[in-house]
Amino acid sequence: MTATLPTASRETLLSLEPALRAEIRGQSHVIPRVISVLQRGQLGLSKPGRPRGSFLFLGPTGVGKTELTQAFTRHLFGEEKLLRFDMSEFQTQDSLGLLLGAKLGEAGFLGEAVARTGEGTILFDEVEKAHPRIMDVFLQILDAARVTVATGQTLNLSSFYVVMTSNIGSAELLSLQHSTDATLERHVLTRAQQSLRPEIFARITEKIVFHRLSYEHQLEIAEKFLRKEIAFLHAQGHTLTVGDSVLPFLVRKGFHPKLGARPMRDAVEKSIGDAVAGNLLAGGDANGRLRVDKGTDALVVDRNSGEACLTVLFSKQTRKCPA
Ligand SMILES: Nc1ncnc2c1ncn2[C@@H]1O[C@H](COP(=O)(O)OP(=O)(O)OP(=O)(O)O)[C@@H](O)[C@H]1O
Ligand SMILES: [Mg+2]
Numbered sequence: 001m002t003a004t005l006p007t008a009s010r011e012t013l014l015s016l017e018p019a020l021r022a023e024i025r026g027q028s029h030v031i032p033r034v035i036s037v038l039q040r041g042q043l044g045l046s047k048p049g050r051p052r053g054s055f056l057f058l059g060p061t062g063v064g065k066t067e068l069t070q071a072f073t074r075h076l077f078g079e080e081k082l083l084r085f086d087m088s089e090f091q092t093q094d095s096l097g098l099l100l101g102a103k104l105g106e107a108g109f110l111g112e113a114v115a116r117t118g119e120g121t122i123l124f125d126e127v128e129k130a131h132p133r134i135m136d137v138f139l140q141i142l143d144a145a146r147v148t149v150a151t152g153q154t155l156n157l158s159s160f161y162v163v164m165t166s167n168i169g170s171a172e173l174l175s176l177q178h179s180t181d182a183t184l185e186r187h188v189l190t191r192a193q194q195s196l197r198p199e200i201f202a203r204i205t206e207k208i209v210f211h212r213l214s215y216e217h218q219l220e221i222a223e224k225f226l227r228k229e230i231a232f233l234h235a236q237g238h239t240l241t242v243g244d245s246v247l248p249f250l251v252r253k254g255f256h257p258k259l260g261a262r263p264m265r266d267a268v269e270k271s272i273g274d275a276v277a278g279n280l281l282a283g284g285d286a287n288g289r290l291r292v293d294k295g296t297d298a299l300v301v302d303r304n305s306g307e308a309c310l311t312v313l314f315s316k317q318t319r320k321c322p323a
Contacts, residue, residue: 005043013042016075023071024064025224026217029181030208031068037205038072041161046205051145054162054203056127056196058188059210060170062260066125069163073121081120083113083160087130096133101150111149119159127164128195135197138164142203164204168192174212174258185209213260215251221261222251225268233286238276243291246299275299 005013016038020031034055039045041052057065073082090099101108107115110122122141124130130138140147145158169191173184188209193201201207213221226247230240254267276286279301288303 009042012076013039016072019075020068020071023224024068025220026213027064027068027210030064030210033206033208034068034072038076038161042076049144049146049158051141051157051160051162054142054205055164056192056201056204056207057163057165057210058168058170058192058208060174060212060258060260061167062262063210063213064261065165065210066123069121069123069165073161077120081117082123083110083117083120084123084125085109086125087128087134088126090130090134092131093133095131096137097150099134099137100147103150105151107149107151107153110147111151111153111155114155114157114160121161121163122157123163123165125165126167128166128168128192135200138200139197139203142200166192166195168195181211184211212257215255218255218261218264219247219251222254222264222268223247225261225265226250226272229268229272233272233276238286240272240276240286240301241289243289245292246290249292249299271299275301279303 017031017035020035021028024031037046037053037055046052055069057068059065070079070082073079085099089095094102097103097106097108099108099110101111114122124138127138137147141157141162145160146154146156148154169188172191173188176184176187179187189207192207226242230242233240250264250268250271253271254264256263272290275290275298279286279288284303286301286303288301290299290301292298293300
């Protein structure tokens, strides 16, 4: 008997790459490697008795490690199937009880979350900070996809992907301006192997170093945030068009070479949010044209600017606003 794939599953897998590329910018070396593991996992080709796939995502802060995990989980299973644990909160001896239950009858955060979701992705952030006894649990998860909780029940994690993230070695990475990507990757991987136990490192399917984000990629990300913010406000009943000067303004406010795209997200949310709030507090609505006010170096919304233009971004299908 030949096993064929249901059409819906095939379509979900075939649309994974464009979906990830639409969300994640400047990490094009990462996406094919992640997709390869996910395809094998979804097609039932990963090793029995192991997680469907496991990843170690390394690299500086704010460059897309968590975003990529969220994006593939959302695409394959739905957002609610991402179970997220920040290992900076699991650094003490007692943390094991938090994760797997402290006394008889408790399943712990992991046990409860796995029972609730059944399949999906388990994300362990800042993995190097976990207590050594939790590292033992990682080993069991990666090796056998099984872990016993305080209820006495053994969890089966073979329907889950496991993602571990870490910034190990990245401070140096940001200071080594002139090295090639290959040299930087080797440096970060060596540091990660030293910090995590070698036996954990060896059992992870894909270990990937994310790069710092260039100015050009941050510009693309700013556009993505801007689109999302405009769509969010539209859903709240505020229809905005965007003047030409807005995107360069946001990039100037939000670009940070070492902190990745987080400051950009904050700049977009704050600048546009303040402009909209200004209009609402003045008693008006916030429908109109978003532009930069040179005097205050802030964004403002000009109301009733009519049908002067559509939302102006760098995309091909939008029409340019008059200057
Ligand atoms: N490469 C990228 N493409 C698109 N958006 C990105 C990218 N990198 C970061 N972002 C955006 O920046 C924010 C922070 O990114 P993310 O949470 O993925 O950082 P991280 O790499 O996990 O950092 P940390 O190590 O601090 O956890 C998110 O809102 C995300 O949308
Ligand atoms: Mg993260």
